[in-house]
Amino acid sequence: MLLLTLESTCDETAAAVVTGELEVLSSVVASQDELHRRFRGVVPEIAARAHVERILPVIDEALRRADVTLDDLDAVAVANTPGLAGSLLVGLCAAKALCVAKDLPLVAVNHLHAHIYACRIASGEDVFPCVGLIVSGGHSSLYRCAGPTDFHYLGGTIDDAAGEAFDKVANMLGLPFPGGPALSKIAENGDPAAYDFPRSFLNDPSRLDFSFSGLKTAVRYAIAGPGKQDFSTLDLDETTKANVAASFQQAAIDCIAAKAMLALERTGVSTLCVGGGVAANRRLRKRLETDAAAAGAKLHIAPPHLCTDNAVMGAIAVEKLKAGKVESLDLDIIPGLVRQ
Ligand code: KG4
Ligand code: ZN
16 A cells, blocks of 8 residues: 655645555655744745645655655545645645546545654554644644544643744744744753743643743743834843743743643553654653653654654554545645644
């Protein structure tokens, strides 16, 4: 069985060719970071237009690297939820066109489920049942995953995603977009206890939710003040920047790790799978390793190149295809989070 998987939910245009045995024959990711950098965030209209320009060359390259043609494929899979509407549409239209042209089945991929499935692909082991934690630029969610096609939403952010907070705080500190990697780098030289930033819901065992908006605002008040601010005019010394970065990162990590552990406790599941761009963060990975070990849980964190958006994780479609879950060509995009 040979599948072409497409990913265009946000600002990466990606395609991969995978087998029914989860062997990855090729993976191509065209990042748009350069296009969005000067706006210090993803501009949806620019993202959609860039997907239109890139999707066909990216598909061609994925097929070429896998040394296969469209005639060799058994199905086409595409992430149709959640994400930016214009971005999602490009991937879905491309997938439908290929299915019509080659009379292939269409498989729908939930981008968040796919982030968790990246752990299955990377580990080569059956990771289910597990608690799935996604911490990315657009989402921060916890799931109980009974199996690869059976996800139950446990909780998530009520405002900003963790990655959004990393990106905005990085921007306040004058770091380039996307800010997560740059912020974590300068945080290495800072004191994580220098600022006592808020940790929402940390001591509320009744909630498996996150909130990062107040944390973002607290950082802003610590270095600037209320009202409209041009952060490029802030003249912060390197020590202050490093301390703010380290303290912010520590507060975010404390919340993420605590709720992941609470989810394990509440579900009675003993495996934790973690994915999404923020899961590339070294400190977070270390902390989850320590906490999972203390809780006697098995931990799988996707390797960094499978944490950020990619099409390899779309191989979750293999499971759906095997379970007979294929879509009609009426399949639509669902930009918002579906709580399942
Ligand atoms: O999963 P992803 O590629 O896209 C979404 O689906 O949102 O995640 C991108 C996010 C960005 O916010 C980026 O700053 C963050 O992941 N990120 C990191 C690190 N690497 C990427 N955040 C913290 N530490 C990192 N090392
Ligand atoms: Zn993602």
